Amino acid sequence: xxxxxxxxxxxxxxxxDSKLSIKERYLTLSRSFxxxxxxxxxxxxxxxxxxxxxxxxxxxxxxxINNAQWNAESTRQGIEAFIDKLRATIQIISESYKYxxxxxxxxxxxxxxxxxxxxxxxxxxxxxxxxxxxxxxxGPFNLKGKDYSDSLWYQKTLAxxxxxxxxxxxxxxxxxxVIAISKKVTGEDGYWVLRASIDTDTLxxxxxxVRTANLVDVFLINSxxxxxxxxxxxxxxxxxxxxxxxxxxHNKSISTEENNQGTKAMVNVVGQINxxxxxxxLEQYGYADKKTWVIFKRELLIIYVVSFAVxxxxxxxxxxxxxxxxxxxxxxxxxxLAESEHANKLASIGRLAAGIAHEINNPLAIINEKAxxxxxxxxxxxxxxxxxxxxxxxxxxxxxxxxxxxxxHRLLGFARRMDVKLEPVDLNSVITEVLGFLxxxxxxxxxxxxxxxxxxLPNIMSDHGQMQQIFMNIINNAIDAVGNGGIIxxxxxxxxxxxxxxxxxxxxxxxxxxxxKKVFEPFFTTKKGSERQGTGLGxxxxxGLVKKLGGKISASSEIGVGTTFTILLPxxxxxxxxxxx
Amino acid sequence: xxxxxxxxxxxEEEFANTLAERLCLRGFDAFSVGNAEEAISAIKxxxxxxxxxxDLKMPGLSGLDVLQMIKKxxxxxxxxxxTGHGSTASGIEGMKLGLFDYLMxxxxxxxxxxxxxxxxxxxxx
Numbered sequence: 001x002x003x004x005x006x007x008x009x010x011x012x013x014x015x016x017d018s019k020l021s022i023k024e025r026y027l028t029l030s031r032s033f034x035x036x037x038x039x040x041x042x043x044x045x046x047x048x049x050x051x052x053x054x055x056x057x058x059x060x061x062x063x064x065i066n067n068a069q070w071n072a073e074s075t076r077q078g079i080e081a082f083i084d085k086l087r088a089t090i091q092i093i094s095e096s097y098k099y100x101x102x103x104x105x106x107x108x109x110x111x112x113x114x115x116x117x118x119x120x121x122x123x124x125x126x127x128x129x130x131x132x133x134x135x136x137x138x139g140p141f142n143l144k145g146k147d148y149s150d151s152l153w154y155q156k157t158l159a160x161x162x163x164x165x166x167x168x169x170x171x172x173x174x175x176x177x178v179i180a181i182s183k184k185v186t187g188e189d190g191y192w193v194l195r196a197s198i199d200t201d202t203l204x205x206x207x208x209x210v211r212t213a214n215l216v217d218v219f220l221i222n223s224x225x226x227x228x229x230x231x232x233x234x235x236x237x238x239x240x241x242x243x244x245x246x247x248x249x250h251n252k253s254i255s256t257e258e259n260n261q262g263t264k265a266m267v268n269v270v271g272q273i274n275x276x277x278x279x280x281x282l283e284q285y286g287y288a289d290k291k292t293w294v295i296f297k298r299e300l301l302i303i304y305v306v307s308f309a310v311x312x313x314x315x316x317x318x319x320x321x322x323x324x325x326x327x328x329x330x331x332x333x334x335x336x337l338a339e340s341e342h343a344n345k346l347a348s349i350g351r352l353a354a355g356i357a358h359e360i361n362n363p364l365a366i367i368n369e370k371a372x373x374x375x376x377x378x379x380x381x382x383x384x385x386x387x388x389x390x391x392x393x394x395x396x397x398x399x400x401x402x403x404x405x406x407x408x409h410r411l412l413g414f415a416r417r418m419d420v421k422l423e424p425v426d427l428n429s430v431i432t433e434v435l436g437f438l439x440x441x442x443x444x445x446x447x448x449x450x451x452x453x454x455x456x457l458p459n460i461m462s463d464h465g466q467m468q469q470i471f472m473n474i475i476n477n478a479i480d481a482v483g484n485g486g487i488i489x490x491x492x493x494x495x496x497x498x499x500x501x502x503x504x505x506x507x508x509x510x511x512x513x514x515x516x517k518k519v520f521e522p523f524f525t526t527k528k529g530s531e532r533q534g535t536g537l538g539x540x541x542x543x544g545l546v547k548k549l550g551g552k553i554s555a556s557s558e559i560g561v562g563t564t565f566t567i568l569l570p571x572x573x574x575x576x577x578x579x580x581x
Numbered sequence: 582x583x584x585x586x587x588x589x590x591x592x593e594e595e596f597a598n599t600l601a602e603r604l605c606l607r608g609f610d611a612f613s614v615g616n617a618e619e620a621i622s623a624i625k626x627x628x629x630x631x632x633x634x635x636d637l638k639m640p641g642l643s644g645l646d647v648l649q650m651i652k653k654x655x656x657x658x659x660x661x662x663x664t665g666h667g668s669t670a671s672g673i674e675g676m677k678l679g680l681f682d683y684l685m686x687x688x689x690x691x692x693x694x695x696x697x698x699x700x701x702x703x704x705x706x
Contacts, residue, residue, distance in 0.1 A: 369596055373602055
């Protein structure tokens, strides 16, 4: 499938009736190259950049989630270990001591003091009898004799044997939780309970120990979403958190979800603390706030922008280079076509000229002979009144025939096959010879001819006679152009080892561009009506001869300044195609 | 001394007759014919020319054909081509066949007389 823009260009390019100027056409071509190259470079660059962006984002996002899960898991394990240790300690005490021994205040105080030094956060230790009334209490509060028989924690302890409570205020009027163990009284039916109260500051300290760069908040809640520890954002113990309780996991697994809070992407990890009524909630900033992600985005953007700029510059350069190459190729093609067209034109005109010359020469010969005979007869006859006048008329006729003959012979010369005879030619000598022929003409019109001929100019392989004709035509033209008192400058130079240049400048009136363009056309003349009326073939023949000899001829002119003919001739051998022109 | 006899072969009778008359006025024994056949008859007859002036293009046989036949019948006759054509190739071809010279129409009578005299001198050598 071709690109539309290319089609657009080709349409304009091929369309003969296109109104586009050459400049606009090449501008369109340049734009087309530019668009195509931008498409085939920017699109892959953008796709690659986008792929890198999304792949790295997925990677860093997964890493962020894994990191949050790992942090939550390690925190959960820490809390579980702490609770397990306390529970095990309480259990050992309940098994090591009998109910009646621990019911003695002194014994309980001793055990409490022992425990307190080893278990941070332990507030108090108490023994509750089979009737639910506190029998002994060691701690800062005066709670001995308190009846817990209707308390929820007491009932659950009796039912479960071991119980870790939610955080509550209770008689102490401070947030705490209890670890209680019920044990059968030896020799009786009832159960006694050993209970330890732990300050929630201990849990807060655990949670405060979680150190991670992107941590936002970490706290504990119960199954109803009520805070069991302090939270940075949602308040203190017993406040309601915004966590949706329906989504809380009820096994050892942890749930993870991503959400946006304002402009921030967050990762929330929730996991249940084993054998407790608590759930650990950990909130961490998402991947978007990670330093590596920010750096990656910045570097990716820089690489993309720099690549884009480089591509734009290169594309401009390549588009302009291609356009200029195409333009040069087209100009060369057009120049070859124009030359070929010119040569064909010359050949056609040559054939036509030869035919016309032949047809005219025959009647011209008859006129010539008839006039000649009349003259002969008049000369041998006796004098009569109009003899001299008749002879004068006949001379005029003969002169007219001579002029016509000059034209027809020139036409035939134009049409004649020009065989090139190559020989070493000294251009300076040829110019001097030609000037020798034209000396009188120039002197008569007071024309100054300045010669700036390079000494030791190398000989060129060319045709001496045809070189003479070339310079004769151009210098003759210059003489006609400058008129009385004019100046003609002739210079020869070797440009390089292969080329010699001849410039013939005159200070004549110059030619406008439209005349200059046609100066080498056959039968184009500006000398109509002048004394030295031209046939319009001189420069055309010169053009053909120079081309035939492998050279180039060009003319430049400026009105009021003059005209310069420049001839470039090869020093070596030339192609002698020998075609008719 | 006998007059130089000149035969003019040209299908342009006006030209040929007038030229013959002018040459006669200059002391030549000149006569003209309009085609190749008449030229051959003249050569075979009793008016054998010293110099023949031939037109290149004629109806029927061309000037070059007539030249070949003249040279075959009477190699001593010198021939000059007078033509309205400017073809170097035909000139070269004529030279190869023994043509003395080649002139372009319209000719200057003095140039022609000079050429005829040169041809005659060559014939007499």
